[in-house]
Amino acid sequence: MTSNTRRLDVVKNHLSSKFPTMPFDDTLEKYRQRTPSFNKDSLFAIYMGSHHKLIRMLRESSKNSPLINHTAYTFGSREDKHQQIYRIVGEIYTKTPLTYEEDLQDPTKKLNILQVLCEFDIASGTRCTVHMSLYIDTIQNLGTAKHRARIDRAYKLLDYGSFAMTELGHGSNVAGLEVTATYDKNTKEFIINSPTKTSAKWWIGAVGKTANMSVVWAQLIIDGDNKGVHVFLVPIRDFDTHEACKGVVLGDCGEKNELNGIDNGFLIFNNYRVPYDCLLDKYSSITNEGKYKSPIKNKQKRLGIMLAGLLRGRFAVSFASEISLRNAMTIALRFAAIRKQFSEPEKSILDYQTHRTRLIPHFCRMFAIRSGIHYLQNYLSAHSSLFYKDPECEELNELHAILSVFKALASTYAFNGIQECRESTGGHGYSIHSGLARLRGTADVLMTWEGDNTVLVQQTSKYILKQIQRLLKGAKNTSTTLQFVRLDYEISTWPINSIKDLTVENVIKVYHSYINSTAKQTMQKLQENIQKYDNTTDVWNNTQTSYAQTLASVFGEFLYYQEMVSMCKNIANNDPVLAGVIMKIPELYVIDCWERRQRVYIELGCKVESYALLRDRHIELCNEIGNWIVPMIDALASCDNYIGSVYGYADGQAYNRLVEAVENEQGVYEKPTWLSDIHNVRKAASS
Amino acid sequence: MTSNTRRLDVVKNHLSSKFPTMPFDDTLEKYRQRTPSFNKDSLFAIYMGSHHKLIRMLRESSKNSPLINHTAYTFGSREDKHQQIYRIVGEIYTKTPLTYEEDLQDPTKKLNILQVLCEFDIASGTRCTVHMSLYIDTIQNLGTAKHRARIDRAYKLLDYGSFAMTELGHGSNVAGLEVTATYDKNTKEFIINSPTKTSAKWWIGAVGKTANMSVVWAQLIIDGDNKGVHVFLVPIRDFDTHEACKGVVLGDCGEKNELNGIDNGFLIFNNYRVPYDCLLDKYSSITNEGKYKSPIKNKQKRLGIMLAGLLRGRFAVSFASEISLRNAMTIALRFAAIRKQFSEPEKSILDYQTHRTRLIPHFCRMFAIRSGIHYLQNYLSAHSSLFYKDPECEELNELHAILSVFKALASTYAFNGIQECRESTGGHGYSIHSGLARLRGTADVLMTWEGDNTVLVQQTSKYILKQIQRLLKGAKNTSTTLQFVRLDYEISTWPINSIKDLTVENVIKVYHSYINSTAKQTMQKLQENIQKYDNTTDVWNNTQTSYAQTLASVFGEFLYYQEMVSMCKNIANNDPVLAGVIMKIPELYVIDCWERRQRVYIELGCKVESYALLRDRHIELCNEIGNWIVPMIDALASCDNYIGSVYGYADGQAYNRLVEAVENEQGVYEKPTWLSDIHNVRKAASS
Ligand SMILES: Cc1cc2nc3c(=O)[nH]c(=O)nc-3n(C[C@H](O)[C@H](O)[C@H](O)COP(=O)(O)OP(=O)(O)OC[C@H]3O[C@@H](n4cnc5c(N)ncnc54)[C@H](O)[C@@H]3O)c2cc1C
Numbered sequence A, B: 001m002t003s004n005t006r007r008l009d010v011v012k013n014h015l016s017s018k019f020p021t022m023p024f025d026d027t028l029e030k031y032r033q034r035t036p037s038f039n040k041d042s043l044f045a046i047y048m049g050s051h052h053k054l055i056r057m058l059r060e061s062s063k064n065s066p067l068i069n070h071t072a073y074t075f076g077s078r079e080d081k082h083q084q085i086y087r088i089v090g091e092i093y094t095k096t097p098l099t100y101e102e103d104l105q106d107p108t109k110k111l112n113i114l115q116v117l118c119e120f121d122i123a124s125g126t127r128c129t130v131h132m133s134l135y136i137d138t139i140q141n142l143g144t145a146k147h148r149a150r151i152d153r154a155y156k157l158l159d160y161g162s163f164a165m166t167e168l169g170h171g172s173n174v175a176g177l178e179v180t181a182t183y184d185k186n187t188k189e190f191i192i193n194s195p196t197k198t199s200a201k202w203w204i205g206a207v208g209k210t211a212n213m214s215v216v217w218a219q220l221i222i223d224g225d226n227k228g229v230h231v232f233l234v235p236i237r238d239f240d241t242h243e244a245c246k247g248v249v250l251g252d253c254g255e256k257n258e259l260n261g262i263d264n265g266f267l268i269f270n271n272y273r274v275p276y277d278c279l280l281d282k283y284s285s286i287t288n289e290g291k292y293k294s295p296i297k298n299k300q301k302r303l304g305i306m307l308a309g310l311l312r313g314r315f316a317v318s319f320a321s322e323i324s325l326r327n328a329m330t331i332a333l334r335f336a337a338i339r340k341q342f343s344e345p346e347k348s349i350l351d352y353q354t355h356r357t358r359l360i361p362h363f364c365r366m367f368a369i370r371s372g373i374h375y376l377q378n379y380l381s382a383h384s385s386l387f388y389k390d391p392e393c394e395e396l397n398e399l400h401a402i403l404s405v406f407k408a409l410a411s412t413y414a415f416n417g418i419q420e421c422r423e424s425t426g427g428h429g430y431s432i433h434s435g436l437a438r439l440r441g442t443a444d445v446l447m448t449w450e451g452d453n454t455v456l457v458q459q460t461s462k463y464i465l466k467q468i469q470r471l472l473k474g475a476k477n478t479s480t481t482l483q484f485v486r487l488d489y490e491i492s493t494w495p496i497n498s499i500k501d502l503t504v505e506n507v508i509k510v511y512h513s514y515i516n517s518t519a520k521q522t523m524q525k526l527q528e529n530i531q532k533y534d535n536t537t538d539v540w541n542n543t544q545t546s547y548a549q550t551l552a553s554v555f556g557e558f559l560y561y562q563e564m565v566s567m568c569k570n571i572a573n574n575d576p577v578l579a580g581v582i583m584k585i586p587e588l589y590v591i592d593c594w595e596r597r598q599r600v601y602i603e604l605g606c607k608v609e610s611y612a613l614l615r616d617r618h619i620e621l622c623n624e625i626g627n628w629i630v631p632m633i634d635a636l637a638s639c640d641n642y643i644g645s646v647y648g649y650a651d652g653q654a655y656n657r658l659v660e661a662v663e664n665e666q667g668v669y670e671k672p673t674w675l676s677d678i679h680n681v682r683k684a685a686s687s
C-alpha cells in the first residue's frame, strides 16, 4: 500500500471508529499538578550539558518532519526502513554540516548530533556513527596527509563510508581475522582476499546498500610474512554506477532482531587489487624496497594502538543507552500515571510501592549514564589533541579503561531498564504501538557491538591491576582516578549505621575500601591460578567471574556516583525547588547498586541492622523521588514523534491513541483470508 | 512473493552461492565426544515425566511437516502467520483428539499436547490453550449440565472458543471490569453492553479472526443492582457466515511484540441480547421471579472461586517457560561449542569460565521449572476430582498459592535465561535466523498474562501469612508444604561452613530458617503499616518490596529445590554415569539463588569466609556441569525444525546454514530501490 492511500485510510478510519468515544483524559495532567513547579529549562540544560542548545534546536527543527514517523517505520518493509533512515540522516546532517576543522576544535559536537538522531531510533544514530565516527575517525587516526582528501569528501557526504572489521568467524578477537592483504612488490599494490567462508566481513554497517568506501581490517602479508592486522581505505562500490567493484562481493546480512533501518552487509574479496596508498600508514609503512617499517615493534601493541582510536564509536554507545532508557522511562512513567487499577477510587499504578521500586532505580541509572557522558565529554575535550600526538600516553590508557566500563554499564542499564518498563506496562507494553519492544531490541545490541561487554570490561580490570603491579614494582600509580588504590590501604569498617551516616564522604569511603579489597582478592586469585594453569590465558580467564569482572564494575559505579553528585549539586544550586529532591538521586543510585550486589555488605562487615536500614531507605527514596518523577521526565523527554509510543505522548491520551493506531492497521475488521482452513479443521476434527 | 516462487529462489541461490565453500564443520561433534556416554533416553523420560512417550510421538510425527517451518513463519505477513499457526493446531489436534471423559480421567494430558505445540512457538501452544483450557475449562468449572453440549462441540473443534476477561482499561483488577450484562426480567435475557471506550474487551485470543464463541466476563446487573462479575457463554460470530453477531463489534488488536500468529482481538457489545441459559450458573442463578441466588454470599469470594478454576491456563505458563528456555539453551550451548575465539589453538567459548558461569545457572533453572511441572502434575492428578466437588477446599487454596509463585518464577527465569543466551551468542544472536529474539519476545508475555507476576505473587505471600494468622489465633496450620512454619521456630545459625556441609538437609534447614524469618519480618512490617495507614490496601501495598515479595519467591525456590533433588536422584538411580554429575544441578541452582539474593547470608549470619567458599563453589560447579552440558542438552532438545535456529541444529553446521538463510532472503544482492536518495543527499550536502 502506498503511503498516500494509507494516509487516506487513516482519515477514513478516524471518522468511522467503531469504539465508544472517550473525552479528553486529564489523569496525567492532574498527576503532574501534584508536584510543586520547578525550572524545567535549567534541569534540561544541566542534564544535557554543553550542547543543550544544539540538541533543542535539532529536535525542534524536526518536530514536524514527516520523516520522523514511527508508524511508517514500523510497518514499512526492510527496504522502506533503509530509505527512511537514510533520508533522516540526510535531513539532520544537512542542517548541521560539520568540517574536519570544526571537529578538531570541538570533538564532542559530532556526538551530540548523533544523539538527536538516536532519539528517534538507534538505527538513524548508527547510520551516522558508522560513517561519521568509525569510518572518518579511523582515517583521522591511522591515515596520513595523503588521506586528507577522503576525510573532506566524507564530511561532505560525497563518500559514504563503512568500517569493515568483524568477520563471520571473528568479532572480539581482532587478531584472529582471516582476510589478507598481500603486498605485491612489483606493482606496489595490495591483493585483498577472503580465503574462507568464515573470513567474509559480516555485519558491516552501510555495506548492504549504501557505502561506496570502506576501511578494511586485514592481515598484512609481505613476502609470506604476516605483519599483523592493518587497515586499508578502499572503494567498494563504483561511485557512479553503484555496482560492487570488480573483485568485491557485497550483500545484505538480512533481517535482524531490530535496527532494520541499517543495511548491515557482508563483503567478500577475490584478488581485489588496490594501490599502495590505500594503506592507512601512520604507524606502519613499506619502503620502496618492499620492507616493512613501524615505530611500534610489538604486533599486539600495534593493534592495541590502532583500536584505541575508536574512542568515539564506543562513546556513542553511552549516548544511545541513555537515550533509549530515557525514551522507555518516558513511556512507562506517563503510562503509570494514566493507568489506574484497584482501590476505591482507583489509584494510578505509579502510586504503588512496587511500581515505584521497580521503575525509579532505573531513572537514577539514567542519571548515572548521563553523568558518565559528562565525564567523558570533559575528558575528551581536555585531552583530544594530546591523543593525536601521543597515542601511547597515560591519559589515553586511562580514558580507554573508563570508557570501556562505562560502555558496558550503560548498555546493561539501558537494556534492563527498558525491560522493566516493558513489564511494568502490563499487557499494553506488548502492543507494537507501545514502542517498547523496538527500544528493547535496539538497546540489546549495544551490549554486543563496539566491544562485547564481557570482553570489554576486561580492559578496565586489566588497567586497575596494572596500576597495582606498578606499585608492587615500586613504581608510581599513574592513574588520576585511582590514587586511592594503595598496597597499604586500610579497609575501613562499615561506616554507615544510621541514615545520617549516609553522606557522600562515607559512600566514597565504602567504594575506596571495596575497590581496594576486590583488587586484592583478584590479585590473590591470579596468584593462585598461576600455580594452577600453565598459560597466561587460562590464568586470566579463570580470574574473571566474581573477581576481575566485579572489580571493573564497582570502579565504574564509583565514578558514576561521584559525577552524579557533582551534576546534581549543580542542579540544586540552580533551582531551590529541585534542591529538595535532586540529591536523592545519587543516594538511591548507590543504595540500589549495593542492593543488587549485597556482597559489599558481607565483605565490609556491615551489620544486619545497618543493612536493614539501607534496604528500607531504598524503598523510602523510591517513594520520595516518585513524587517528582512525572514533571522531571517531562523536562528531559524527547518530542512525541521521536519517542513514537501511544502511551508516551505528553498529552496523556493513551487509550484514544492506541485505539486510533489499531483501527488504522490493515484488515482490522476483515474476515480471515484463510477462512476455508477453519472449515477444513471443523470437518477433519468432527469426522 | 508466493511461496512457490520463493522455493524456486531458494534452490537457485543455493546453487549460486557467492561465498567460499566450507567443508563439514565437526567442532560440535568433537565437543560432544569429550563427555562419557550415558543413557539419553532415560534422562529424557524422567525429565519429561509421565507423558514422555506422547511427547516423542507428537514430535516425531511432525518432524517432516511442511508446516513446522520457522522461515515461512518469520517472513510471512501477519495474516500468513495466523493461518500457519491455525493449521498447525489443526494438524496436531487431529492427531490426538481428546474428549471430555478422557480429560477428566487424565487432567494433565491436555497440557502435554499443548507443550509440543509450544516447542514450535508459544503462539501455537496458546492458540490451543485459549480454546482447550481457558474456554473449555471455564465452561467445565462454572457451567452446569445444560452447557455440556458446548463442551463436546469444543472438544471436536466444531466451536472455536475464546476467553473474554481483560478490557482496555482493566486487566489485573477483574472486579473493576466495565462490561455489563443487564437482566431483562420480561424476556429472560441479558443485555450485554460496553458502555465506554475503556470497556472494550481487549487482547482476547482468537477473537480477531477465528472464534465463534466466547466466555465473557461482565458485571451482572439485576434491577439496577450490581451483583458483581459473572461469566456468559455467548456466540460472537455466526457459525456459518463468520460475520460478527448483531450487536457485537469484533476486530484485531494489531501487531504485537511477538506472537503475531495469535489473532488477539477486541470485542464491543451494543445492546447484545442473549438468552438466560448463557449465564454459567454453577455458583449463581436467577429465579423465575427474577431474584438473584448464590450459595456464596460474598461478592469477592465468589469472584475468587470463579477465578480459581483457571488452573490449567496458568499451569500452561510453566510449560511454555520451560520450553522457551530449553530451546534457547539448545541454541546458545551448541553455538558456544562451535564458536571459537582467542587462544592458540582457538578455544570454544564454552570453555571460558565467564561463559559457563553465564549460561549453566540457567540450565539449572530449566531443571527447576521442570521439577515444578512434575510437582503440579502430581498435585493435579491427585486432587482434581476434589476440586470440582469442593472449590473452597484447602487443597485448592494451597495449589493456587504454589501455582502462582511457580508461574511467576518460571516466566522470569525463562525471560532472563533467554536473554543471557542472546547476549552470549554475540553479534550472531542479533540475526533473525538465530531465533533468539522470537523466543525472548514470546517468553516476555508470560510474565504478564495469566496473572501479572507482580500481582500474582501476592496470592502466594497472602497464603503463607494466612497460615501464620491461623497460628496466632490458635488454629492449625492447614498447609502440607508449610508445616515448618511455626510461631516458635528457632532460626538456626548458618550451617554451611565447608563444602561438605553443603548437604540437602542443610539447604533445607537454611530455607526453613529463611522462610520463617522473612515471614516474621513481613508480619512486623504489616503491624507497623497498620499504625501508619488508614486502609488495608495501603497497609498491604506498602509491605510488598523486600518483604511479602521476597517471602513468596523464597518459598517457590524452596519447593523447586526439593523437587529437583528428587527428580535428580531418580535420574542418578537410573544411570550410573549421570549419577556422577546430576546432583550438582540442584546444588548449583540453590547457590545461584543465594548468590542473586545474598541477604540470605546477611540475615542468617553467614561468615564472610563461608560466603567466599560458596561463591567459589558456584564457579566450580558451573565448570563441572559444563563438561556434560552438550550431550545433556542433546538429550532434552526438541527437533531442529521446531527450534528454528541456524545456530541450534544438532549437526552443528552453523556458518553454512546462516549463509544459506541469508542468501535466500529477498534482495540480498540487489541495488537499493532508493538509490536516487543517495544521489540527492550527495548533492544537498556538497552544495
Ligand atoms: C547489528 C550489528 C551491527 C554491527 N556493525 C558492525 C560494523 O559496522 N563493523 C564491524 O566491523 N562490526 C560490526 N558489528 C560486529 C560487532 O562489533 C561484533 O558482533 C562484536 O564485536 C562481537 O563480536 P562477535 O559477534 O564476533 O562475538 P564473539 O566475539 O564471537 O563473542 C561471542 C560470545 O563469546 C564471548 N567471548 C568471546 N571472547 C571472550 C573472552 N575472551 N572471554 C570471555 N568471553 C568471551 C562473548 O562475551 C560473547 O558472549 C556489528 C554487529 C551487529 C550485531
Ligand SMILES: Cc1cc2nc3c(=O)[nH]c(=O)nc-3n(C[C@H](O)[C@H](O)[C@H](O)COP(=O)(O)OP(=O)(O)OC[C@H]3O[C@@H](n4cnc5c(N)ncnc54)[C@H](O)[C@@H]3O)c2cc1C
Binding pocket: A339, A341, A342, A349, A352, A354, A355, A423, A424, A425, A426, A427, A428, A430, B130, B163, B164, B165, B166, B169, B170, B171, B172, B173, B202, B203, B204, B205, B256, B259, B264, B445, B448, B449, B450, B451, B452, B453, B454, B455
Ligand atoms: C498477547 C496477549 C494475549 C492475551 N490474551 C488474553 C485472553 O485471551 N483473554 C483475556 O481475558 N486476557 C488476555 N490478555 C490480557 C492479560 O491477561 C492481561 O494483560 C494481564 O492480566 C495484565 O493485565 P493488564 O494488562 O491490564 O495490566 P495491569 O493490570 O494494568 O497492570 C499494569 C502494571 O501495573 C502493575 N499492577 C497492577 N495492579 C497492581 C497491584 N495491585 N500491585 C502492584 N502492581 C500492580 C502490574 O504489575 C503491571 O506492571 C492477553 C494479553 C496479551 C498481552
